[in-house]
Amino acid sequence: xxxxxxxxxxxxxxxxxxxxxxxxxxxxxxxxxxxxxxxxxxxxxxxxxxxxxxxxxxxxxxxxxxxxxxxxxxxxxxxxxxxxxxxxxxxxxxxxxxxxxxxxxxxxxxxxxxxxxxxxxxxxxxxxxxxxxxxxxxxxxxxxxxxxxxxxxxxxxxxxxxxxxxxxxxxxxxxxxxxxxxxxxxxxxxxxxxxxxxxxxxxxxxxxxxxxxxxxxxxxxxxxxxxxxxxxxxxxxxxxxxxxxxxxxxxxxxxxxxxxxxxxxxxxxxxxxxxxxxxxxxxxxxxxxxxxxxxxxxxxxxxxxxxxxxxxxxxxxxxxxxxxxxxxxxxxxxxxxxxxxxxxxxxxxxxxxxx
Amino acid sequence: xxxxxxxxxxxxxxxxxxxxxxxxxxxxxxxxxxxxxxxxxxxxxxxxxxxxxxxxxxxxxxxxxxxxxxxxxxxxxxxxxxxxxxxxxxxxxxxxxxxxxxxxxxxxxxxxxxxxxxxxxxxxxxxxxxxxxxxxxxxxxxxxxxxxxxxxxxxxxxxxxxxxxxxxxxxxxxxxxxxxxxxxxxxxxxxxxxxxxxxxxxxxxxxxxxxxxxxxxxxxxxxxxxxxxxxxxxxxxxxxxxxxxxxxxxxxxxxxxxxxxxxxxxxxxxxxxxxxxxxxxxxxxxxxxxxxxxxxxxxxxxxxxxxxxxxxxxxxxxxxxxxxxxxxxxxxxxxxxxxxxxxxxxxxxxxxxxx
Numbered sequence: 001x002x003x004x005x006x007x008x009x010x011x012x013x014x015x016x017x018x019x020x021x022x023x024x025x026x027x028x029x030x031x032x033x034x035x036x037x038x039x040x041x042x043x044x045x046x047x048x049x050x051x052x053x054x055x056x057x058x059x060x061x062x063x064x065x066x067x068x069x070x071x072x073x074x075x076x077x078x079x080x081x082x083x084x085x086x087x088x089x090x091x092x093x094x095x096x097x098x099x100x101x102x103x104x105x106x107x108x109x110x111x112x113x114x115x116x117x118x119x120x121x122x123x124x125x126x127x128x129x130x131x132x133x134x135x136x137x138x139x140x141x142x143x144x145x146x147x148x149x150x151x152x153x154x155x156x157x158x159x160x161x162x163x164x165x166x167x168x169x170x171x172x173x174x175x176x177x178x179x180x181x182x183x184x185x186x187x188x189x190x191x192x193x194x195x196x197x198x199x200x201x202x203x204x205x206x207x208x209x210x211x212x213x214x215x216x217x218x219x220x221x222x223x224x225x226x227x228x229x230x231x232x233x234x235x236x237x238x239x240x241x242x243x244x245x246x247x248x249x250x251x252x253x254x255x256x257x258x259x260x261x262x263x264x265x266x267x268x269x270x271x272x273x274x275x276x277x278x279x280x281x282x283x284x285x286x287x288x289x290x291x292x293x294x295x296x297x298x299x300x301x302x303x304x305x306x307x308x309x310x311x312x313x314x315x316x317x318x319x320x321x322x323x324x325x326x327x328x329x330x331x332x333x334x335x336x337x338x339x340x341x342x343x344x345x346x347x348x349x350x351x352x353x354x355x
Numbered sequence: 356x357x358x359x360x361x362x363x364x365x366x367x368x369x370x371x372x373x374x375x376x377x378x379x380x381x382x383x384x385x386x387x388x389x390x391x392x393x394x395x396x397x398x399x400x401x402x403x404x405x406x407x408x409x410x411x412x413x414x415x416x417x418x419x420x421x422x423x424x425x426x427x428x429x430x431x432x433x434x435x436x437x438x439x440x441x442x443x444x445x446x447x448x449x450x451x452x453x454x455x456x457x458x459x460x461x462x463x464x465x466x467x468x469x470x471x472x473x474x475x476x477x478x479x480x481x482x483x484x485x486x487x488x489x490x491x492x493x494x495x496x497x498x499x500x501x502x503x504x505x506x507x508x509x510x511x512x513x514x515x516x517x518x519x520x521x522x523x524x525x526x527x528x529x530x531x532x533x534x535x536x537x538x539x540x541x542x543x544x545x546x547x548x549x550x551x552x553x554x555x556x557x558x559x560x561x562x563x564x565x566x567x568x569x570x571x572x573x574x575x576x577x578x579x580x581x582x583x584x585x586x587x588x589x590x591x592x593x594x595x596x597x598x599x600x601x602x603x604x605x606x607x608x609x610x611x612x613x614x615x616x617x618x619x620x621x622x623x624x625x626x627x628x629x630x631x632x633x634x635x636x637x638x639x640x641x642x643x644x645x646x647x648x649x650x651x652x653x654x655x656x657x658x659x660x661x662x663x664x665x666x667x668x669x670x671x672x673x674x675x676x677x678x679x680x681x682x683x684x685x686x687x688x689x690x691x692x693x694x695x696x697x698x699x700x701x702x703x704x705x706x707x708x709x710x
Contacts, residue, residue, distance in 0.1 A: 022511050025511070025512075138509065142508075142509065146505075146688065147505070149688055149690045150501075150502070150505060150688040150689060150690070152689075152690050152691035153497070153664070153665055153668050153669075153688065153689025153690050153691060154493065154497065154656050154660070154661035154664050154665055154689075155664055155668075155691040156377050156380070156660065156663065156664045156667070156691075157380075157691070157693070158691050158693060214688075214690035215690055215691050215692075215693045215694070216692060216693045216694025216695070216698060216699070217693060217694065283650070289691070290660065291656065291657045291660045291661065293652065293656055294652045294653070295638075295650055295651065295652040296650065296651065296652065297648065297649045297650040297651065298649070301509050301646065301648055302646045305509070305511065305645065305646045306509035306646065308511065309508070309509050309510055309511045309645075310508055310509055312511070313508050313510075314508075329687060329688060329690065330687050330703075331687060332684060332685050332686060332687060333501065333504055333505040333508065333569075333684060333688055334505060334507075334508025334509075335504045335505070335507050335508050335569040335570055335684065336507035336508060336510040336511075336512070336513050336570050336644070337570075337571065338512070338513060338570045338571045338572060339570070339571025339572065340571070343571055344571070348685075
């Protein structure tokens with residue numbers, strides 16, 4: 001292709017704006033439109049929203065179909081929601097306009113895990129409209145699934161897998177604190193679990209299904225546990241302060257069983273200020289097999305930055321994938337896109353043109 | 356596909372036999388033939404060669420074309436050599452017989468690095484014959500390139516990359532000792548470098564070109580250095596004993612420059628008994644970028660086992676790839692193949708059949 005890759009962003013939260021900012025820095029890419037669900041964003045110029053001191057001529061719109069018709073993107077990045085149910089409407093509109101889709105909705109990383117019927121519908125619609133749809137993000141989409149799958153590639157056999165991501169939520173806002181039950185009493189945390197206001201991590205089902213599909217394992221059942229991380233010390237972030245005895249985060253785990261034995265254990269404690277109790281953050285993968293594989297990194301790969309980068313870096317792979325619904329395990333590995341984005345499209349294309 | 360995937364192995368060294376043994380354990384795969392360059396292997400039954408106490412009805416053959424015509428494999432795994440020049444003849448024969456190819460020849464991991472003309476010829480021939488060709492292995496092919504590329508996918512920008520693999524050669528045989536200059540005096544090591552009997556690691560050029568292509572970096576030049584690892588202590592393996600002052604291995608590095616600055620540094624010291632001087636073996640990746648990424652594992656992923664597993668695990672991906680020459684960065688990530696191999700072929704195939 002000779003013309004720039006035309007990209008649209010859906011969502012003007014921290015992720016949507018981070019992705020928009022990154023797209024503006026990439027050569028061979030033109031950010032052509034931004035859609036927001038929030039009505040108060042309608043008509044605003046994107047410039048000040050992403051830290052520019054003036055307008056850049058891209059107005060945020062609440063009308064997805066109209067923006068698509070005006071701006072005619074090749075591909076859109078969706079950063080508006082977490083679930084397949086919530087994401088499917090916008091994705092359907094995008095597909096029907098012939099637009100490829102990258103979604104960072106957590107459940108879209110492996111949509112068949114939560115919503116097999118919708119996943120099948122989206123796949124058929126994408127094939128009919130000759131576009132590709134991918135869910136990605138740091139987790140699910142990378143640390144607790146794709147990286148595990150890739151490392152398994154050096155194994156002749158595997159008994160069990162344990163992957164752990166210990167992160168620091170101190171930089172996040174009120175919504176994240178609420179979802180993890182941060183600041184609650186232990187009793188209120190329990191109640192929050194019961195009435196589902198405390199959710200913990202969204203993504204274990206997706207990661208486990210992605211790993212199992214890649215390895216060829218049939219999973220019998222998955223057990224999830226959510227425990228409060230009760231602080232021994234005072235912890236303070238820009239948006240919240242907690243006292244000893246209050247909940248600093250959610251220790252969320254999932255164990256997948258195969259033939260009655262635990263084969264995949266995913267551990268993801270999320271909290272504020274873990275360093276105050278000498279908790280080391282990081283990403284840790286252990287495969288017990290032939291051979292054993294251990295890989296870890298500290299601190300953890302920063303989630304927000306990484307999710308924005310992954311969404312942008314996957315653009316050429318999605319543009320040149322076969323039509324249909326994909327997971328990160330089906331496409332070539334992500335790579336930092338440090339040159340003109342069109343070079344990969346041209347390289348991957350075999351007789352296909354986006355010009 | 357309903358019938359088993361028919362696989363042939365080329366090579367009866369440690370790797371070829373390891374691959375053959377692993378193929379026999381995989382369901383959905385049938386090992387149909389084994390080719391050897393060594394004349395003394397011609398006509399031998401494979402069974403005793405891979406540790407069985409009786410014949411298994413697969414005779415090793417020195418005649419590649421005849422074996423292909425008799426056994427009609429879907430795919431062949433080549434484990435006979437290290438260079439593209441040396442690999443190209445057998446690969447050409449395989450392609451002309453309509454057989455997909457996985458090669459563990461180090462230079463085949465990115466054949467255009469050493470031999471752009473041969474790479475182009477093999478690519479065209481593969482496209483004409485509608486088969487796919489892949490080079491893989493632990494290194495090049497995984498640790499110092501594919502893993503680096505995948506981790507770069509979480510980055511918006513990158514200043515430099517350093518990847519280091521510190522391994523233990525104690526389990527290897529005479530040929531490996533000779534290639535690394537193990538057991539030589541420092542003066543003989545220098546002379547070995549000059550007359551090219553000491554070669555160090557084969558694969559830096561391939562890894563650097565694979566990373567650079569994936570990231571979109573133009574590399575100005577690559578500087579390689581090979582230094583003797585001079586032992587302070589006595590070191591002993593089943594095949595060699597060295598005294599203090601002798602060479603225990605080769606400290607081989609490569610630095611790639613872009614716009615005059617070092618951007619990719621690969622470090623691969625290979626020696627016997629590193630633990631005797633408290634050298635920790637392992638795989639270590641550092642990306643300086645936005646964000647920084649650090650990942651490491653100790654001990655190192657065992658090279659021989661991993662190379663055999665990767666070659667076998669990539670079978671479904673190569674069978675269903677687009678025709679032509681591929682690198683590990685172009686195909687979906689490897690994964691341990693723990694179920695019937697045909698399920699992935701059926702899943703990846705879109706209207707194509709190997710039945």
